[in-house]
Each structure stands twice: as structure tokens, then as C-alpha cells.
Amino acid sequence: MSYLPIQHVLKTVPVGTDVTIKGWVRTKRESKNAVFIALNDGSTINNIQAVAEAGQLSEETLKLVTTGACLAVTGSLVESQGAGQAVEVKIASIQVYGPADPDKYPLQPKRHSLEFLREIAHLRPRTNTFSAILRVRHALAFAIHKYFNDNGFFYLNTPIITASDAEGAGEMFRVTTLDATKPPLTEEGKVDYSQDFFGRETNLTVSGQLEGELGAMALGKIYTFGPTFRAENSNTTRHLAEFWMIEPEMAFFELEDNMNLAEDFVKTVIRYALQHCADDLAFLDNRLKEEEKTKKKEEQSELSLLEKLQFVISNEFVRLTYTDAIEILVNSKPAKKGQFQYEVSWGVDLQSEHERYLVEKHFKKPVILTNYPRAIKSFYMKQDEESSATPGPTVRAMDVLFPGIGEIIGGSQREDDFDKLVARMHEVGIEPETMWWYLDTRRFGSAPHAGFGLGFERLVLFVTGMSNIRDVIPFPRAPKTAEF
Amino acid sequence: MSYLPIQHVLKTVPVGTDVTIKGWVRTKRESKNAVFIALNDGSTINNIQAVAEAGQLSEETLKLVTTGACLAVTGSLVESQGAGQAVEVKIASIQVYGPADPDKYPLQPKRHSLEFLREIAHLRPRTNTFSAILRVRHALAFAIHKYFNDNGFFYLNTPIITASDAEGAGEMFRVTTLDATKPPLTEEGKVDYSQDFFGRETNLTVSGQLEGELGAMALGKIYTFGPTFRAENSNTTRHLAEFWMIEPEMAFFELEDNMNLAEDFVKTVIRYALQHCADDLAFLDNRLKEEEKTKKKEEQSELSLLEKLQFVISNEFVRLTYTDAIEILVNSKPAKKGQFQYEVSWGVDLQSEHERYLVEKHFKKPVILTNYPRAIKSFYMKQDEESSATPGPTVRAMDVLFPGIGEIIGGSQREDDFDKLVARMHEVGIEPETMWWYLDTRRFGSAPHAGFGLGFERLVLFVTGMSNIRDVIPFPRAPKTAEF
Numbered sequence: 023m024s025y026l027p028i029q030h031v032l033k034t035v036p037v038g039t040d041v042t043i044k045g046w047v048r049t050k051r052e053s054k055n056a057v058f059i060a061l062n063d064g065s066t067i068n069n070i071q072a073v074a075e076a077g078q079l080s081e082e083t084l085k086l087v088t089t090g091a092c093l094a095v096t097g098s099l100v101e102s103q104g105a106g107q108a109v110e111v112k113i114a115s116i117q118v119y120g121p122a123d124p125d126k127y128p129l130q131p132k133r134h135s136l137e138f139l140r141e142i143a144h145l146r147p148r149t150n151t152f153s154a155i156l157r158v159r160h161a162l163a164f165a166i167h168k169y170f171n172d173n174g175f176f177y178l179n180t181p182i183i184t185a186s187d188a189e190g191a192g193e194m195f196r197v198t199t200l201d202a203t204k205p206p207l208t209e210e211g212k213v214d215y216s217q218d219f220f221g222r223e224t225n226l227t228v229s230g231q232l233e234g235e236l237g238a239m240a241l242g243k244i245y246t247f248g249p250t251f252r253a254e255n256s257n258t259t260r261h262l263a264e265f266w267m268i269e270p271e272m273a274f275f276e277l278e279d280n281m282n283l284a285e286d287f288v289k290t291v292i293r294y295a296l297q298h299c300a301d302d303l304a305f306l307d308n309r310l311k312e313e314e315k316t317k318k319k320e321e322q323s324e325l326s327l328l329e330k331l332q333f334v335i336s337n338e339f340v341r342l343t344y345t346d347a348i349e350i351l352v353n354s355k356p357a358k359k360g361q362f363q364y365e366v367s368w369g370v371d372l373q374s375e376h377e378r379y380l381v382e383k384h385f386k387k388p389v390i391l392t393n394y395p396r397a398i399k400s401f402y403m404k405q406d407e408e409s410s411a412t413p414g415p416t417v418r419a420m421d422v423l424f425p426g427i428g429e430i431i432g433g434s435q436r437e438d439d440f441d442k443l444v445a446r447m448h449e450v451g452i453e454p455e456t457m458w459w460y461l462d463t464r465r466f467g468s469a470p471h472a473g474f475g476l477g478f479e480r481l482v483l484f485v486t487g488m489s490n491i492r493d494v495i496p497f498p499r500a501p502k503t504a505e506f
Numbered sequence: 507m508s509y510l511p512i513q514h515v516l517k518t519v520p521v522g523t524d525v526t527i528k529g530w531v532r533t534k535r536e537s538k539n540a541v542f543i544a545l546n547d548g549s550t551i552n553n554i555q556a557v558a559e560a561g562q563l564s565e566e567t568l569k570l571v572t573t574g575a576c577l578a579v580t581g582s583l584v585e586s587q588g589a590g591q592a593v594e595v596k597i598a599s600i601q602v603y604g605p606a607d608p609d610k611y612p613l614q615p616k617r618h619s620l621e622f623l624r625e626i627a628h629l630r631p632r633t634n635t636f637s638a639i640l641r642v643r644h645a646l647a648f649a650i651h652k653y654f655n656d657n658g659f660f661y662l663n664t665p666i667i668t669a670s671d672a673e674g675a676g677e678m679f680r681v682t683t684l685d686a687t688k689p690p691l692t693e694e695g696k697v698d699y700s701q702d703f704f705g706r707e708t709n710l711t712v713s714g715q716l717e718g719e720l721g722a723m724a725l726g727k728i729y730t731f732g733p734t735f736r737a738e739n740s741n742t743t744r745h746l747a748e749f750w751m752i753e754p755e756m757a758f759f760e761l762e763d764n765m766n767l768a769e770d771f772v773k774t775v776i777r778y779a780l781q782h783c784a785d786d787l788a789f790l791d792n793r794l795k796e797e798e799k800t801k802k803k804e805e806q807s808e809l810s811l812l813e814k815l816q817f818v819i820s821n822e823f824v825r826l827t828y829t830d831a832i833e834i835l836v837n838s839k840p841a842k843k844g845q846f847q848y849e850v851s852w853g854v855d856l857q858s859e860h861e862r863y864l865v866e867k868h869f870k871k872p873v874i875l876t877n878y879p880r881a882i883k884s885f886y887m888k889q890d891e892e893s894s895a896t897p898g899p900t901v902r903a904m905d906v907l908f909p910g911i912g913e914i915i916g917g918s919q920r921e922d923d924f925d926k927l928v929a930r931m932h933e934v935g936i937e938p939e940t941m942w943w944y945l946d947t948r949r950f951g952s953a954p955h956a957g958f959g960l961g962f963e964r965l966v967l968f969v970t971g972m973s974n975i976r977d978v979i980p981f982p983r984a985p986k987t988a989e990f
């Protein structure tokens with residue numbers, strides 16, 4: 023191939039070899055005797071140092087070698103005289119591919135705020151922080167595909183544009199080719215979607231789960247990994263309008279199998295990142311330590327990033343029912359002292375503060391909560407046998423809770439009983455006819471099955487230790503934000 | 507895990523083991539002495555045969571064991587007495603998870619037309635043909651991720667919703683949350699997109715290339731693999747409104763490197779499918795042979811599916827310029843005899859008939875055509891030095907042409923010269939200011955770079971030997987088609 027990645031040069035090329043390296047200048051430093059150029063090509067967090075003797079390079083060339091300029095450097099790989107690197111390139115010649123005017127190039131070698139870098143998302147992958155995040159993001163994505171492939175799952179591309187709006191998971195984006203100013207109207211004055219591209223109203227998917235179930239009821243084990251969308255007008259550090267979801271669905275899996283899979287899955291992909299992104303994670307670990315130092319003592323995290331990742335992969339997740347969790351919470355110190363912002367009692371949806379109390383204070387381990395009240399969960403979750411042990415009916419739901427981040431995975435065994443499913447649809451106001459195809463899987467050859475969803479950016483957030491979700495996706499989409 | 511995939515039972519479980527297998531009934535056959543049930547769980551094209559002695563199963567149970575019903579069968583794995591399988595399960599007990607009323611279940615054991623199966627896309631993965639296609643699709647997707655990961659590329663998720671409409675690659679779907687019937691208008695009577703979710707007009711992406719280039723100019727080598735959209739009102743066997751694209755972009759790659767990569771890439775992923783999907787491809791090879799028999803002799807393919815795949819991986823792709831190809835075509839028999847539907851001369855866009863002539867008749871090898879006329883290619887392609895050897899200016903484009911399918915990959919070296927790029931944008935009517943972020947990669951640290959795009963469904967079509975693109979994606983989206 024046409025160039026030798028710096029990652030490769032630093033790790034495997036023997037000293038004494040003539041090499042041509044290509045990359046972007048991170049810094050240039052001149053001493054009395056030499057010029058030192060730190061080059062990076064994105065293949066690794068580590069720069070390679072290229073050294074020329076003073077006077078060796080023309081003034082004209084040297085003037086173009088500024089932060090952000092792109093170069094090809096030819097020379098010999100030698101042991102480095104300086105500290106900080108084992109090898110360096112003794113420059114024989116330099117070709118400047120593209121300069122970067124220091125008066126205009128926004129990424130000068132100084133600390134930039136994450137807010138500023140979000141404004142230049144097209145350039146921020148050229149910084150250490152964002153290149154590290156994107157390499158870790160890549161490694162996690164690959165680990166996910168590898169995990170499912172190794173375990174007999176088939177990747178299923180569920181549709182992005184969908185006419186299905188039954189899940190009610192959130193507000194949706196409309197997809198249309200109708201005239202924007204004057205759409206055709208029906209006699210009743212409503213938009214005539216029969217004239218739209220798909221002959222009906224269509225939206226961007228909020229989840230591939232329902233179609234994923236169709237796949238599982240034929241192929242056994244499938245997973246989706248694709249973009250999903252929410253048109254919620256919330257400008258927070260935890261929400262994106264466009265994000266990537268992983269949704270495995272498995273025939274013949276019950277709740278227990280689902281929990282085993284979720285735990286093994288998330289541990290395996292985090293372990294993969296630790297093994298394959300050691301340099302990047304060390305950098306991000308350090309970045310977070312610096313950030314933590316600026317916080318008040320009581321807001322600082324007890325664990326460093328790397329410790330938190332080790333914590334997750336080396337602990338068995340605690341499993342308990344929602345009902346048991348509520349009892350713990352009701353009897354907890356913060357509840358008794360009125361320190362929770364939201365009150366907690368059987369039937370309420372748990373807030374982040376409750377989830378974090380369970381994980382970070384009470385168990386000090388990742389937690390899987392199960393068997394939630396039916397009323398606060400989706401219609402497709404399998405109903406538990408009714409029992410006097412719980413104040414109300416429950417479903418076989420499970421949420422995996424992580425330190426710092428709260429819910430990272432949500433899933434359930436799915437209702438496989440046709441009559442119960444239809445009854446529940448009526449209860450929540452879904453017309454069963456609109457989902458005839460979904461019901462067909464219960465009508466014909468139904469079977470126990472289960473699945474879960476993992477928001478990919480939530481995982482990347484957790485593994486990189488970043489705190490704003492807009493910093494772990496290359497080009498974030500949020501209210502009023504669709505540049506690039 | 508909760509069940510033993512049939513794939514696993516057939517390949518690795520020793521005879522004599524007690525097993526529980528779960529799956530859907532494909533067929534049931536009763537003889538005087540025994541009942542034979544063919545079960546499939548989607549893990550493999552191969553069914554497992556379960557056998558009970560006559561009278562062993564209750565009439566009630568037997569009545570429920572019909573095509574499409576879902577069962578758990580417990581018994582002992584024994585050597586098969588019959589032909590067609592090495593092992594079978596001697597039934598000890600059966601649990602019927604879900605029946606499939608033979609009067610209502612649409613997938614009876616007979617040949618269904620592909621058209622009919624398209625109407626029930628939610629059930630068609632339960633057929634041999636579609637389960638084979640989806641497993642091959644999975645294997646190809648995994649091979650693609652593996653190839654890029656093995657070769658130091660980073661997976662980059664470029665945005666799906668985009669305000670960028672500059673590429674002009676085709677008609678787009680609008681994404682909006684404005685009131686559909688009465689959108690807010692500006693004083694000039696146009697839709698006031700400043701009130702829309704993103705504060706501007708947004709569409710579904712037609713390509714991730716431009717954002718991919720941003721990634722390559724920071725990380726070196728990236729690839730995208732995500733959904734893309736075209737709102738073209740064309741109801742053909744080759745077009746989808748929603749399809750998946752793979753788009754690698756590489757810093758420091760020139761046209762030659764780009765060709766090397768494309769050839770190695772496509773051969774590697776096809777080789778992977780041949781190695782990992784032998785059973786499914788043998789089935790699809792046979793399916794195609796049967797289909798070919800129904801065609802007229804002169805329309806039958808010379809090569810079987812497996813031969814065609816071998817043909818691609820074992821031949822070096824022929825590389826020649828567009829200009830040389832035109833000369834071959836102009837002097838070809840079909841041109842001289844007036845057998846081409848479209849006339850051919852320097853400057854025209856090649857039609858499928860021309861591409862197929864080159865690949866299937868003239869070279870009998872896959873072909874990479876390069877250096878196309880500038881006027882018929884996109885603004886971002888690198889301009890060749892002007893030369894009297896060609897009748898007009900050319901660009902460093904490349905198209906990879908395959909037998910049967912024509913163009914499977916299209917790519918180019920990208921224009922890295924700021925001034926030439928801006929001049930070309932003006933020529934084709936793009937306002938450079940709207941793409942300030944794209945131009946920034948040429949403004950700051952520009953470098954030679956290249957990339958290409960592969961329509962994933964085109965590849966799946968080629969590898970499975972199917973002829974309608976709606977049959978190689980689980981839930982096709984096309985005009986008036988958005989069910990499921």
C-alpha cells in the first residue's frame with residue numbers, strides 16, 4: 023500500500039530502515055542544532071518525531087512546516103536521542119503536501135474547549151482527544167460485530183424508513199417528498215399521504231426491535247446495529263436526535279438467558295477495547311484525571327476511567343427484581359433523609375439518582391434489575407404470572423445499570439402469547455390490525471424469545487470517560503444542529 | 507446458552523448424545539412405522555430430522571406438528587437410517603411452542619414465487635432461499651468489517667440526516683417535524699425551515715463520502731457502512747429507496763492504490779463468503795441452475811453462480827482507461843452491426859450493455875475502467891493533467907465492472923487542490939460557501955487521497971445470484987413500498 027502508518031513504524035519497523043512517513047504536523051520545535059517535527063497520521067495516539075539538522079531544510083520549506091500542515095518525510099529510522107520516544111526519523115527530505123496557515127488554522131497547539139471543538143467537528147478528529155475517541159469507537163463497533171458473529175448471530179439490517187409507528191418510543195421525524203409549501207390535501211383537509219413517495223406516512227425508525235423479532239423467529243439469533251432517531255427537543259448531554267443502536271433478538275431465549283447474554287456481551291466488548299486500545303485509553307484515562315482535578319472534591323469520581331472499566335469486567339453483575347430494589351431504595355439513607363430529588367415507591371419509573379445509588383453506593387457493582395411493573399414498560403414485554411408477592415402486575419423486563427451512566431442496556435423477554443399481546447395492545451391504544459405482520463410471528467410458530475437494546479453512544483461514553491454524548495459521535499445531530 | 511443450534515448439532519455433537527433441539531417444522535412425513543419431522547432453526551440451510559415411532563406421539567400433538575409450527579424436541583442423536591442425512595434425533599418427547607394453522611399459514615411446503623414472498627417479507631426468512639440469502643448477507647457484512655479492521659481502517663459513522671445537498675447524487679427525502687398540513691411560511695411564502703427541528707432544511711444522506719473524507723484527513727484510513735437513500739421514483743429490479751453503502755476513504759492513496767485496494771477488498775470478501783457459506787452458496791447455486799433452465803438457451807448464463815464467484819477471485823482485474831475502452835467498443839462487432847441500443851463514442855456515459863460487453867465478451871475478466879471524461883463525473887474527482895492523448899479533460903475516476911451486474915464499485919482519487927476544486931464547484935453550480943467545512947480539508951493540511959463506494963445490495967445480489975435487489979435486503983423500500 024501507498025504508505026506506512028506511523029502505528030506500524032513505531033511498533034514493527036527495525037531501526038536502520040529507510041522509511042517514508044506521511045502525516046500532519048502536530049508541533050515543530052527548533053533548537054540551536056536541530057528542528058524537531060512531531061507528525062501524526064491518525065493511526066495511533068503516538069506521534070513520530072522527525073529530526074533535521076539546523077540549516078538542512080530551506081527557510082521556504084521550514085516556513086510551511088506549521089501545525090496542521092501535511093507532509094511526507096523520507097529518512098532513516100534511528101534510535102531517538104531524546105526522552106519520550108524510542109525511535110525517530112532522521113530526515114533526508116521533506117515534501118509538503120498541504121500547508122496550514124497559522125493565522126487561519128483553528129487547531130493551534132494549545133488546549134481547546136470541547137465546546138469550541140464541537141463547532142469544528144470536521145477538524146476535531148485531528149486532535150488527540152477526538153482521534154482517540156474515534157479509534158475506541160471503531161474498536162467497540164468491531165468488537166460488537168465480532169462478538170455476535172462468534173456466537174452464531176446474524177446481522178440483520180432492519181428498515182430506517184418505516185410506516186410503523188406503534189411502538190410509541192418517542193417523537194419521530196417525518197420522511198417525505200411531498201411539496202413542502204403546499205402538500206396535496208384530502209377532502210377532509212388532511213395531508214394526502216397516498217400521494218407521497220411510499221403511498222403512506224413514513225418516519226425515521228426509533229428502534230429496529232419489532233423487525234428484529236421477525237428475523238429471530240426465522241434465523242434464531244439476529245442483531246441489528248444501525249442508526250435510530252428521536253425528534254425530542256431536548257438539548258442535554260445525554261440525548262442525540264440521531265444515534266446508533268445495537269439490538270440482538272433471540273428465539274428460544276428467556277429472561278435468564280437474556281441477562282447472561284447481556285452481561286457476557288458487554289464485558290467482552292469492553293475487554294476487547296482494553297486489549298486493543300491500550301494507548302488511547304491510557305490517554306483518555308489521563309484526560310479524565312485532569313478534568314476531575316478541576317471539580318470539587320465531593321464531585322470527583324472515586325474510580326479512574328481504567329479502574330471503572332476493570333470494575334465492570336471483573337465483577338459479576340448483581341441481579342435483583344425491581345420489587346427488591348424498591349425495598350432497598352425506600353429503606354436507604356438518602357430516601358429517609360429526603361435526599362432523593364424524586365420520591366421512590368413501587369410503581370414509579372426509577373430515576374438516574376436511584377439507579378446510581380444502587381450501583382455506586384449500595385452494591386458497588388453493575389446491577390441488572392428485572393421484573394418491572396407492567397404499567398411503566400412497553401406492550402411487547404412478556405407478562406409475569408400474577409402473584410401476591412408484588413403490589414401489581416409485572417413483566418419480564420431487564421435493565422442493566424452501570425456506574426456513572428445508569429441504564430446502559432434495556433431489554434426483556436417478549437410476549438409470545440398472541441391473546442395476551444393483543445389484549446395489551448388494546449390497553450395501550452395500539453390497533454392490532456396495523457401490526458398484523460408483527461402479530462403473525464405469534465400467530466404462526468410462536469416461541470419464547472427475548473432481546474435487548476444498547477445505545478452505542480452510551481457505551482462509547484462509558485468506555486471513553488467523556489461526559490457529553492455529542493463528543494462520542496463524529497457529527498452530532500441535535501435540535502438546531504445539523505452542520506457538516 | 508438456552509439452546510443448541512442445529513448447525514452445531516449437525517457438525518459437532520457426537521452420536522449418542524441426548525439433545526434438545528428447537529426450531530420450526532419444515533415438513534412432516536408419516537410412514538407405516540414412523541413419523542419424520544424436518545426441523546430448521548435458521549442457523550443453517552440444513553434441516554435436522556427428528557423421528558418418532560408410529561403411535562409414539564399422541565394424535566393431539568401430531569395434529570399440531572405442521573409446517574411452520576415451532577417445537578422443542580428432546581431425544582437422542584443417532585446415526586440416520588435414511589439417505590440424505592448422517593444423523594437424526596430419535597424423539598423422546600416433543601413440546602409444541604406455537605402451532606401454525608395449515609389453513610392460514612402462508613408458507614406451505616411448495617414452491618412460492620419470489621413476488622409472493624415479497625408480499626410477506628416478514629415471513630420469507632423462514633424459507634430456504636431467504637434464510638440462505640440473509641446468512642450470506644451477514645457473512646459479507648462481517649467480512650467487510652473484518653477486512654477493514656485487519657487493514658488498519660477505522661469505522662466512521664457519517665450522519666444520516668444532513669443539511670448538505672451539494673453532491674447532487676440524486677433526489678432526496680426531506681426530514682422534518684414541521685406541521686405537515688400548514689407549515690410555517692416566511693414572508694416570501696416559502697417554508698420557514700428556521701422553525702424546523704434542525705433550524706434548516708434537512709434530508710436523508712445520499713452518500714457518506716464527503717464526511718468520510720473529513721475522517722480520512724485526520725485518521726488516515728476510514729470506512730463507512732451505513733444506510734443511504736435515493737428518492738428516485740424508479741420501480742426497477744436494480745433500485746432501492748433505502749440501501750446500504752460501504753465507502754472507504756484513504757489519505758495518501760492515489761488512483762493506483764485505490765484500484766489495488768478495491769480489487770483486494772472485493773476478492774477477499776467474496777473468498778470469505780465462499781469459505782464460510784459453502785452450504786448456503788451450494789443451495790443458491792442450485793437454485794440459480796433451476797431458474798436458468800426456465801430461460802431460453804441464449805439467455806442462459808455461461809457460468810454457474812459458484813463458477814462466477816471463482817472467476818472473480820481467481821482473475822486479475824483488467825485495468826484500462828475509459829479512452830481505451832471506447833476504442834474497443836467503437837471497433838467491436840456489436841457496434842459495427844448496430845447491436846448496441848445506445849451509441850458509443852468518447853464522452854458518453856457507458857451503458858450497462860457496453861460494460862457487460864467489455865467484461866463478458868471482450869476481456870472475459872472483471873475490468874477496472876479509469877480516467878473518465880470530466881464532464882460525466884462528480885466535481886470532487888481529481889483532474890488529470892490535460893493531454894492531447896484524450897479528446898477532452900479527464901478525471902482520476904475508476905469503476906469496477908463485474909459480469910452480469912456491471913458497475914459494482916465506483917470511486918476516484920479526490921481533488922486535493924483547493925483552487926481547482928473551487929473552480930469546478932463553480933462550473934457545476936455549487937456555492938463553495940455552503941461546503942466551507944469540506945473545503946477546509948483542502949485549505950488546511952491537504953493531501954492526496956482517494957476512496958470508493960460499493961452498494962452493499964449490489965454485492966449481495968452478485969454473490970447470491972439473485973436478480974431482484976428487493977430480494978437481498980430484509981425489508982425493501984421502494985416507491986409505494988414501506989410495509990413492515
